[in-house]
Amino acid sequence: MLTIAVDxxxxxxxxxxxxxxxxxALQESGxxxxxxxxxxxxxxxxxxxxxDTASLNLRFLHAPEVVTMEDIPAVAVKAKQESSLVKxxxxxxxxxxxxxxxAGNTGAQMAxxxxxxxxxxxxxxxxIYAYFPRLTEGLTNIVDIGANIDCKAEHLVQFAEMLTIxxxxxxxxxxxxxxxxxxxxxxxxxxxxxxxxxxxxKEADSQGKISFIGNIEGHDILKGHATxxxxxxxxxxxxxxxxxxxxxxxxxxxxxxxEKLVISGEMDQHNAAITSRMFKGMxxxxxxxxxxxxxxxxxxxxxxxxxxxxxxxxxxNMIYMAEHIIERRVNEHIAExxxxx
Amino acid sequence: MLTIAVDxxxxxxxxxxxxxxxxxALQESGxxxxxxxxxxxxxxxxxxxxxDTASLNLRFLHAPEVVTMEDIPAVAVKAKQESSLVKxxxxxxxxxxxxxxxAGNTGAQMAxxxxxxxxxxxxxxxxIYAYFPRLTEGLTNIVDIGANIDCKAEHLVQFAEMLTIxxxxxxxxxxxxxxxxxxxxxxxxxxxxxxxxxxxxKEADSQGKISFIGNIEGHDILKGHATxxxxxxxxxxxxxxxxxxxxxxxxxxxxxxxEKLVISGEMDQHNAAITSRMFKGMxxxxxxxxxxxxxxxxxxxxxxxxxxxxxxxxxxNMIYMAEHIIERRVNEHIAExxxxx
Numbered sequence: 001m002l003t004i005a006v007d008x009x010x011x012x013x014x015x016x017x018x019x020x021x022x023x024x025a026l027q028e029s030g031x032x033x034x035x036x037x038x039x040x041x042x043x044x045x046x047x048x049x050x051x052d053t054a055s056l057n058l059r060f061l062h063a064p065e066v067v068t069m070e071d072i073p074a075v076a077v078k079a080k081q082e083s084s085l086v087k088x089x090x091x092x093x094x095x096x097x098x099x100x101x102x103a104g105n106t107g108a109q110m111a112x113x114x115x116x117x118x119x120x121x122x123x124x125x126x127x128i129y130a131y132f133p134r135l136t137e138g139l140t141n142i143v144d145i146g147a148n149i150d151c152k153a154e155h156l157v158q159f160a161e162m163l164t165i166x167x168x169x170x171x172x173x174x175x176x177x178x179x180x181x182x183x184x185x186x187x188x189x190x191x192x193x194x195x196x197x198x199x200x201x202k203e204a205d206s207q208g209k210i211s212f213i214g215n216i217e218g219h220d221i222l223k224g225h226a227t228x229x230x231x232x233x234x235x236x237x238x239x240x241x242x243x244x245x246x247x248x249x250x251x252x253x254x255x256x257x258x259e260k261l262v263i264s265g266e267m268d269q270h271n272a273a274i275t276s277r278m279f280k281g282m283x284x285x286x287x288x289x290x291x292x293x294x295x296x297x298x299x300x301x302x303x304x305x306x307x308x309x310x311x312x313x314x315x316x317n318m319i320y321m322a323e324h325i326i327e328r329r330v331n332e333h334i335a336e337x338x339x340x341x
Numbered sequence: 342m343l344t345i346a347v348d349x350x351x352x353x354x355x356x357x358x359x360x361x362x363x364x365x366a367l368q369e370s371g372x373x374x375x376x377x378x379x380x381x382x383x384x385x386x387x388x389x390x391x392x393d394t395a396s397l398n399l400r401f402l403h404a405p406e407v408v409t410m411e412d413i414p415a416v417a418v419k420a421k422q423e424s425s426l427v428k429x430x431x432x433x434x435x436x437x438x439x440x441x442x443x444a445g446n447t448g449a450q451m452a453x454x455x456x457x458x459x460x461x462x463x464x465x466x467x468x469i470y471a472y473f474p475r476l477t478e479g480l481t482n483i484v485d486i487g488a489n490i491d492c493k494a495e496h497l498v499q500f501a502e503m504l505t506i507x508x509x510x511x512x513x514x515x516x517x518x519x520x521x522x523x524x525x526x527x528x529x530x531x532x533x534x535x536x537x538x539x540x541x542x543k544e545a546d547s548q549g550k551i552s553f554i555g556n557i558e559g560h561d562i563l564k565g566h567a568t569x570x571x572x573x574x575x576x577x578x579x580x581x582x583x584x585x586x587x588x589x590x591x592x593x594x595x596x597x598x599x600e601k602l603v604i605s606g607e608m609d610q611h612n613a614a615i616t617s618r619m620f621k622g623m624x625x626x627x628x629x630x631x632x633x634x635x636x637x638x639x640x641x642x643x644x645x646x647x648x649x650x651x652x653x654x655x656x657x658n659m660i661y662m663a664e665h666i667i668e669r670r671v672n673e674h675i676a677e678x679x680x681x682x
Contacts, residue, residue, distance in 0.1 A: 133590075134590075135590060135593055146524050149524060149531065149532050150532045150533075181579060183487050183490060183574070183575060183578045183579070190490065190575070191490050191491045191575065192491075194575075217578075217579070217582050218578065218579040218580065218581065218582025218583035218584075218585075218586065219582040219583065219585055219586035220586075221583055221586070222583070222586045222587070222589075222590040223586065223589075223590075231579070233524070234524060234531070234532065234535075234573075234576060235575060235576050235579050237524045237558075237559065238522060238524070238558070238559040238572070238576050238579075238580055239559065239579055239580060239583055240559065241558050241559025241560040242559035242560065242562055242563070242580055242583065242584070243559075243583070244559075244560055245559065245560035245561075245562070245563045245564065246563070246587065248563075248564075249474075249475075249476060249563040249564075250591070250623070252476055253623045253626075254623060257619045257620075257622060257623050258619065261615060261619055266615055267612060267615055267616075271608060271612040271615075271616075274602060274607055274608055274612075275608075275612075275616050275619075278598045278599065278602055278616075279598075281598060282591070282594045282595060282598050285594075
């Protein structure tokens with residue numbers, strides 16, 4: 001049976017939401033896996049007491065320290081060895097757990113995952129991706145989104161290769177298409193690094209490692225021309241955060257506009273409520289909580305990071321995601337391709 | 342009286358829209374300035390014949406060649422010396438015109454402006470910015486948006502200084518706030534270039550050249566924390582194009598959602614039409630045509646570039662913008678600050 005370590009202290013709504021999501025995952029799945037919940041006993045145990053934990057495949061592990069959102073990643077990892085973050089990853093390293101899930105400090109989780117688990121042989125730099133809604137079916141996945149800035153061309157190619165494997169085995173996409181995010185579509189556009197990346201991505205395509213469609217531009221992300229959009233983490237991070245701010249921006253515009261219609265009498269309360277509901281549904285694809293989290297790609301183990309705002313549903317989905325990645329042997333497939341030459 | 346050279350051949354709807362916008366600007370302003378319309382006589386003159394040009398302060402100048410959207414900028418500038426683009430800029434260089442306006446190939450206009458007009462003394466690299474709507478009053482202006490990729494820290498600082506001058510003198514903003522687009526707010530974040538830019542922007546602030554508020558992130562653009570967002574052109578170009586794709590994406594989601602409500606009978610046709618109108622109005626701030634164009638900053642002359650999709654209204658607004666920039670002596674102010682040490 002699989003064992004999944006869950007960071008009870010990670011996220012804005014921790015530990016309550018994490019506990020709730022963990023309990024839900026076990027109940028819903030019929031105790032299909034074991035969960036080790038890790039956190040400060042004085043905070044977690046009183047909340048756990050509210051659930052019938054005797055019927056659950058759940059163990060609690062005390063971790064006296066907590067890595068906060070304010071902690072500096074590299075510092076926290078070394079200074080807080082007794083944190084739920086470091087202890088959870090150490091369980092994975094010792095093969096006492098098969099995966100680790102957290103909605104805490106992303107930078108610290110990345111640093112700790114790399115430090116404790118190490119890299120998959122052949123991987124130059126582990127990476128992290130994010131997904132965007134799009135007009136065509138499925139999602140657009142952007143890599144890297146901030147874990148690696150100042151990338152070399154070889155890094156971008158590995159990001160594309162790893163995400164291709166992930167999308168193929170974990171998301172079940174036969175041939176995920178990769179586009180190189182650039183300032184124009186034509187070959188030869190962009191910085192020297194991007195020109196070199198274009199060349200290497202073409203090579204990876206001819207070796208059957210990825211399906212490369214060439215350069216794409218910022219407006220192609222939401223259109224969905226590519227399933228995998230590869231870029232330096234500086235570009236990806238800014239696009240991701242810009243995208244995440246769209247719902248709030250549009251929501252504010254929407255409320256102001258709708259209010260005007262109601263005040264002027266052009267629209268009655270009933271239709272305003274219907275319009276409001278429709279608009280909320282429209283923006284749902286931008287909601288980061290819908291899907292749970294994403295795994296770090298390239299670390300030698302499974303470490304899934306969720307958004308700080310993660311709800312119990314997001315935590316539950318991250319636990320299922322961990323199970324799925326283990327079963328589909330994603331890391332083994334990454335290791336195979338990364339050590340090929 | 343000011344003379345403004347207008348590229349009749351630039352833009353998707355040229356020359357018809359350009360002629361219309363030019364005529365409107367002269368009529369509306371009461372022939373406040375003179376316009377030299379430049380283009381292929383066989384295409385422009387038949388369309389001009391539909392207007393009472395005798396009453397307008399308008400001259401026509403024949404240019405046998407046309408720079409198209411497909412032309413490679415550096416090549417077109419050298420090969421098409423008889424194009425409306427090159428001839429218009431040469432009029433400015435010869436002081437026979439005070440400004441040049443075009444909605445044609447942006448890259449070619451940038452290259453030609455630099456080639457024909459040269460740089461303002463002290464300017465390392467001319468640049469181009471774009472504006473975004475935001476939650477607070479006014480607009481967020483992003484610089485650079487693709488004219489310069491692989492920037493050095495000194496370039497970013499000059500972009501901020503030039504745009505500060507422009508926003509101050511042309512847009513009338515007393516103290517436009519500048520933010521450095523980065524992957525985190527804390528000082529010390531980002532690449533070596535961004536760390537250096539942070540330091541230099543702080544210095545420029547202490548010299549009173551800009552008002553620097555520190556690092557900002559992608560989600561701050563629409564919030565409006567800064568009036569000027571400075572970044573490398575690779576980042577800015579991708580964010581700009583991503584942003585421009587939002588209306589189409591949301592429009593599609595909106596139509597699908599609204600149709601469902603009408604088909605299911607939840608909303609009647611009357612209210613659906615009101616909702617539709619409201620939604621269209623909401624997305625208007627994203628409409629690039631609303632404001633006209635933007636000037637290249639740092640070239641030794643006034644060269645204003647519009648979106649390829651420019652309507653006659655956009656052309657008209659670009660002509661007014663040219664007049665305004667000349668009157669506010671923006672380039673003289675840039676020259677003063679750029680040669681200060």
